[in-house]
Amino acid sequence: MRAFYDLLSATDPEVFATLAGEENRQRLGIELIPSENYTYPEVLAALGSVFTNKYSEGYPGRRYYGGQEFTDQIENLARQRACAVFGCEHANVQPLSGSPMNQAVYLGLLEPGDTILAMDLSHGGHLTHGAPVSHMGRLFNFVRYKTNPGDGAIDFDVVRALAREHKPRLVLCGYTSYPRDLDYAAFKAIADEVGAYTMCDASHYAGLVAGGVMRNPFDAGFDVVTTTSHKSLRGPRGGMILCRKALGPAIDKSVFPGLQGGPHMNVIAGIAITLGKALAPEFKVYAAQVLANARRLGAELAGRGVSLITGGTDNHMLVANTQASFGLDGRTAEELLDEAGLTTNKQIIPDDPNPPLRPSGIRLGTPAATTRGMGEAEMVKLAGWIAEVLASPTDAAKRAAVRAEVAQLCGRFPVPGLE
Numbered sequence: 001m002r003a004f005y006d007l008l009s010a011t012d013p014e015v016f017a018t019l020a021g022e023e024n025r026q027r028l029g030i031e032l033i034p035s036e037n038y039t040y041p042e043v044l045a046a047l048g049s050v051f052t053n054k055y056s057e058g059y060p061g062r063r064y065y066g067g068q069e070f071t072d073q074i075e076n077l078a079r080q081r082a083c084a085v086f087g088c089e090h091a092n093v094q095p096l097s098g099s100p101m102n103q104a105v106y107l108g109l110l111e112p113g114d115t116i117l118a119m120d121l122s123h124g125g126h127l128t129h130g131a132p133v134s135h136m137g138r139l140f141n142f143v144r145y146k147t148n149p150g151d152g153a154i155d156f157d158v159v160r161a162l163a164r165e166h167k168p169r170l171v172l173c174g175y176t177s178y179p180r181d182l183d184y185a186a187f188k189a190i191a192d193e194v195g196a197y198t199m200c201d202a203s204h205y206a207g208l209v210a211g212g213v214m215r216n217p218f219d220a221g222f223d224v225v226t227t228t229s230h231k232s233l234r235g236p237r238g239g240m241i242l243c244r245k246a247l248g249p250a251i252d253k254s255v256f257p258g259l260q261g262g263p264h265m266n267v268i269a270g271i272a273i274t275l276g277k278a279l280a281p282e283f284k285v286y287a288a289q290v291l292a293n294a295r296r297l298g299a300e301l302a303g304r305g306v307s308l309i310t311g312g313t314d315n316h317m318l319v320a321n322t323q324a325s326f327g328l329d330g331r332t333a334e335e336l337l338d339e340a341g342l343t344t345n346k347q348i349i350p351d352d353p354n355p356p357l358r359p360s361g362i363r364l365g366t367p368a369a370t371t372r373g374m375g376e377a378e379m380v381k382l383a384g385w386i387a388e389v390l391a392s393p394t395d396a397a398k399r400a401a402v403r404a405e406v407a408q409l410c411g412r413f414p415v416p417g418l419e
């Protein structure tokens with residue numbers, strides 16, 4: 001790494017300055033965006049390795065270019081490890097990120113115009129789950145289920161009624177901003193009733209599934225599970241499609257040549273490393289700590305009068321209604337916390353009356369802080385700082401004081417790869 005920095009600072013100081021600035025930002029602030037994490041130093045090395053030089057269109061044993069001896073080995077290793085981590089029969093590790101990963105599933109299993117039953121965006125679903133602004137929303141007919149006002153649970157009588165009425169070909173669950181585990185057996189029973197495929201987009205919380213602290217959709221007989229590799233799994237930016245063996249050929253054809261060209265072999269090497277780590281016993285400890293930290297952060301915030309969507313969490317994430325708790329929209333809350341060295345993101349809440357760029361809440365998550373080694377004692381501190389900063393939005397001195405305390409805490413918990 002050092003040699004690389006010396007080279008870059010000598011040859012391109014302009015780019016080097018941005019890299020050094022970002023390193024410092026990551027070092028001195030606490031990352032609480034639930035979709036972010038600090039990847040392993042080994043993964044950073046894999047991303048900067050010579051695997052990035054290689055074109056490998058096709059799949060191991062069936063490539064369109066020569067020289068694939070080692071790319072075949074690394075991709076096979078990543079696929080085998082993915083199946084071992086998630087208990088599935090087939091894995092495609094080539095999707096360039098989460099969005100093309102989901103597109104590949106829809107386009108591989110369905111015809112344009114088919115109906116997909118998915119979670120409403122403001123209730124937790126992802127843009128790729130058919131938001132009207134996404135291209136998938138133009139290609140497929142998305143029908144949306146919501147969560148209950150009040151406890152935020154999913155009402156399966158409503159989901160079943162929607163399925164009977166609209167006859168989806170795919171029942172999709174999984175989310176980007178919902179703090180509860182899912183009843184996969186209930187989704188599966190409804191899908192079976194109408195003859196639909198079942199798909200779970202576990203992008204956010206796949207690390208907690210891998211670590212055994214959240215349910216695995218395959219245990220309920222799901223057809224397809226998709227996940228990004230860079231969120232709670234701690235890997236490089238990428239996507240994976242996991243499925244039953246019978247669907248493997250259709251999924252593989254959909255990723256390549258259907259949607260993509262050459263896979264990013266440096267990323268696939270990073271995914272193999274990440275999955276190797278996820279198979280080790282230490283990862284179970286990590287996943288359990290991510291969950292314990294999220295529960296503790298939630299309980300401490302609730303104790304300080306912060307209103308949380310669904311009242312708490314079963315995963316790594318919390319959605320706080322800052323409008324109700326502090327009279328602050330999510331954008332203002334995000335900016336105030338940023339000033340104090342705490343990085344969060346503004347978040348729409350169920351049926352949010354406010355616009356997306358000024359929504360009513362923020363989203364918080366513990367994967368990154370837990371990667372730095374922070375535990376429940378640090379969550380108590382964080383909750384105190386968050387509540388203080390949001391309770392006194394005109395107090396710039398308070399934010400500066402918290403920022404100094406945050407930097408001090410960060411000194412005790414270095415970012416892996418940036419020690």
Ligand SMILES: *Cc1c(COP(=O)(O)O)cnc(C)c1O
Pocket residue numbers: 035097098099100102126128174175176201202203204228238
């Ligand atoms: C993050 C996320 C995605 C998209 O991943 P990108 O890599 O940003 O394209 C898809 N689905 C869910 C549920 C996600 O949380």
